[in-house]
Amino acid sequence: MAADYRSSMRAICTLLFFCLPIAQAFYIPGFSIKTYSEGDPIPLFVNKVYSDNTEIQYAYSELPFVCPPTRRHNPGGLISGSNVALNLGEVLRGDRIMVSDYELEMGKDDEARYLCSQKVNRADLKKAIEVVKQGYVAEWIVDNLPGATSFVTVDKSRKYYAPGFKVGYEETSWTTGRPRYFLNNHVTLVIRYRQAPGRAGQRGKKVILGFEVYAKSIEAENRDASGLPPDLRSKHRPLELTMARNVTNSTLSGSSESSFHLEMLDDGAEDAVLTIPYTYSVYFREDDKTSWENRWDPYFVNQEESTGVHWVAIVNSLTIFGLLTSVVAVIFTRMVRGDIKQGILEEGKSRGKRRGLKSPRRSGEKTGGLLEQPGDVDTIDLSDEEVIEEVTGWKLVHADVFRSPANGYLLAPLIGSGMQLIFMAVGLITLSCFGVLNPSFRGGFISVGMALFLLAGIFSGYFSARVYKTFGGLNWKYNAVVTATLVPGLMFATIFILNLFVWAQASSTAIPLGTLFGLAALWLFVQLPLVYGGSYYGFWRSGAYTHPIKAGSVARQIPIQPWYARPVQLALAAGLIPFAVIFIELLFVFHSLWSQKTGYYYIFGYLAVVSTILLLAVMETTIIAVYIQLCSENYHWWWQSFFLGAASAAWIFAYSVYYYVHALHLTGFVSNLLFFAYTLLACSIYGLLMGTVGFLTAYAFVRRIYSAIKVD
Incomplete structure (x- = not known):
């Protein structure tokens, strides 16, 4: 199995390198070609003004010291001073395009x-x-x-x-x-x-x-x-x-x-x-x-000149990914080889009884501890290494590993929303690599992302309902409403509060009231019904996920954990590894979004490769960390797996603070508030996405290793 795992990883890496030049080739194709004859009028549109020193933007036509539009009919049928219809992405990014004189x-x-x-x-x-x-x-x-x-x-x-x-x-x-x-x-x-x-x-x-x-x-x-x-x-x-x-x-x-x-x-x-x-x-x-x-190539010469740095980022990511793959391969090799050699736990129990092995103790059972007499309880033959290996580590918690977690009614909506974000992110990067989203489609990244997010509501409701029922939930309608409201509610509340500050500055980034009502209508008439439909199908038709082992009636007592296996330390250490995979590429993303204010980051070929390696790194890091936790006889892995995947968001936020101090020169309270608020929101969304990846990976891993254990 380890050989198959390594072969699959090599195949994935090979596929990524073959896809890289293809993705690069499609990063900026154009749409329909506009042609002009000699003497044809060429309209000039004015948009906005922006600065590297502040997050406040203004519509150029509304500046009090520029020429006001004369409202005359220009050749070509356009009227100066008339506003150009904008898509949702253009409105949200602060565009205010108007016909000039x-x-x-x-x-x-x-x-x-x-x-x-x-x-x-x-x-x-x-x-x-x-x-x-x-x-x-x-x-x-x-x-x-x-x-x-x-x-x-x-x-x-x-x-x-x-x-x-x-x-x-x-x-x-x-x-x-x-x-x-x-x-x-x-x-x-x-x-x-x-x-x-x-x-x-x-x-x-x-x-x-x-x-x-x-x-x-x-x-x-x-x-x-x-x-x-x-x-x-x-x-x-x-x-x-x-x-x-x-x-x-x-x-x-x-x-x-x-x-x-x-x-x-x-x-x-x-x-x-x-x-x-x-x-x-x-x-x-x-x-x-x-x-x-x-x-469009001259707009990206600087990004193309940094090709060497992008390749350094990819090599750095592949190096870390290779080390993680080796560790995971060792874990799988050790477990599979042990299962083949030693047999299933049922046989180990019978051997343990014949040799004086005591069954795993449950909390609430009375024992005399280490001072018990041999006649009172069974003893362990320490000379039998196979028996010790059979009943120590992760196999000891087999009866508790699938026990429903505390506050599972909160974890289920998080997983559903994370699946919605995964669908949106994969769709955006794929469309960008193949040129559907490019600079000529102004505001397209946000608009298409919003459309994908809304359509993915059905997947959000489906997975949330199934996880919710797996945890023993009964009120699926309540879970559907929470799932449909979680991410949109967080984003809407944040944007609305920040909008109050931006409105006071008369900035073009202030979202019009009509747009806010439009977003609310999209949530009410599109997002909520899709999540509701997906929840109904997932709860009543598909039902709960089945587990290979049923949970015991009495929870096992968890021993004191070593310092490296405690939740906070383990999550921070696990989050540092995925962050190390992407921190070089993050520099280019931050520079495009916060320094240049143009949003013209379209080297999506490199970003797709690094993002794929990031996902694999999160998955492998979660497997390693959950394995360490289970070997420490801690079966509370449900929430911990989510935090393991999401932990790199904390490192990204810390990196954004470093970037703010050393690279940005923002002035004014509102600009600084916008930077930290939007950065925190973006890191929260990223953490939710990666937390879902970590949870799904851990769930598949735990099901895989415990499916080989048969218990009476």
Whole structure:
């Protein structure tokens, strides 16, 4: 059996390595191709602004210092200022996409174009300074591509994109030492295109390959009647965010600082305003080196350059997995060989009686301890090693190992919800590896994940009801309601409370009231009926799980456990091993979610391999830990197996705290609250998922080893 186990593990590893290049090949295909003819209008959408220094996002169109929409009909039938319909994932991630007034026509360059002049008061100016000071980045969209700032790799061999562009920048005055804030009020838009593939290209149609945005700050003065500066290519004074008046403009005309306001006087007028003119330039550049299918590649150059680190993570995971596999193989080899050599426990009992062996003692039986006389009880022949091996360790608790755990009515809904999460996670990673979920499907990861979670409600109810009945439960309807409410209720309550803080900040991440009612409706009309139906079938049709050994009438007394087998120590040690499998890959996930704020983590080929090894590591770690616990004559493995699988969540949360201290620079109470609350929620969901994996693995393991024991 050990040879078969090792062969199956080798087969799994081989399959994973063959699947890795396939998963990589499908990480970003596109959906339908949008083609443009010469002169066709290209709509530009504005979305939101976000920052690495805070978790608060804002809708770009709602900023008080940007140009308000004119509500005019743009070519193509779109109305500026109209909101684009969003899916659930886009709403939850804070997207607020709106049609802008920027006019782009395929193939038509426009060196300078005036957009508007926005007048801001002191309150609006304060908001603009806050946005610039926090380092906010704006996200615009053209042909489903986010506007990006272009950079070149260190070796200058490849170009890569950083999504978004800076709203403004901060400088320190060399005369006063105080910070000064400048707003980028001019953007140069570069649209990269090529001939469309197939027949569309033969008809002269083109496809967009890239959308680059270069922002610049230009003073409000020295403009012509149309609002344009005389020459955009020459050096201009930047537009400073201040209400002050320049009083020493001609004092140091020969100094480079003369182009800035050396001394500022504020008249203190409440009705003072600052006029901010907005202009833009548009350039189209043909790119024959990039295909339409690979147009997202520049957004992931940094992730591709870290391929070596990903392989280190995989090698690290495989090393740990190999060690665990060896230990599990030894356990199975030892038990199976022992069962073949020594026979079943029934024969051992009969031999033990003939040789003076006492049956395992139950709690409540009267004994005289070690000072009993040989005539009072049977004695053990210590010279017979086979008999000692037969009645020590995990076999001693055979009559108690399937005894229903305390508070089993709580464990059953956890297992059901965990099965629901397993179905969702496997579905998401599979769809991502095969390209169904990709950056062109904005918000798709959350939307599809929600759909899979709801559909998996039937599995949640089924497994929860069967486990519940196995533990002796009778009120299956109550169990169904608890199962259907556990995870959605936890998430809804957390999000609703956090939403109160986000609403107060007028952030775009605040979930609209209508969306909250929609989520509640999905739970009531989809999740609850599916869980109820699955519970009915699992409880009445499938019934309870059968066990190879019936529980005894009297519970066995558990001896004092060694320090390494105590629940807390054993769980923490077991959780450290799966964490060691994934902690390198976690760094990339954290960087994508918390540092970049883009969510563009799409190297799912590596993540799928590491996740598979993680599941196997959790399973093997649980087997080892439960075996140690049973050998210590502790038969309370039901809850402990769940905690063994979930324990790595505690290490992940500790790692997130380390990442927060050393990598993030969040400011503000709300941002810090959002980080820790969402991290704790994510770790809880992960712990529930892995805890279910640990429970199912331990249950299969215990059934397997005790199925060879026959008791009268």
